[in-house]
Amino acid sequence: MYYWKGTDMRKALADFLKRSGLKIPDPRLLDELLKESHLTRPQIETLLIELGAMNLGLKLSVEEKARLRGVSKGAYSRTKRQAMDNIRKSIYTIMLLRLLGIFGDEAMASILEASNLLVMGRFDEAVTVLRSVISCDVTR
Incomplete structure (x- = not known):
């Protein structure tokens, strides 16, 4: 089990995440994905706290989470709300691209395939699959 080593994450948070049983990927992978996402590190930490509390069956107050x-x-x-807004907007963006035909069946399948490869720890293969989706330029 990994936690976000090598960051400025507070010890209390790192310990909580370890206790929660969350399997957090290699920090380099996490940082790489974070760089390309619409989420910030504080937003990810906030979402991990929410998920960790749920895994442990805890009803933590906002004060305890903070x-x-x-x-x-x-x-x-505010950080939690911003994270949820960013996730919602990302999902709607994918839906819009699909509706307009910018992303077809193949692109959608590739996104799911890349996601599954990431879960299996096959980062390089996932990146290759994602690049094939991203490099599809409909403006040519």
């Missing part, structure tokens, strides 16, 4: 990240309740709630 303490794990070392931020105020307001900052925690």
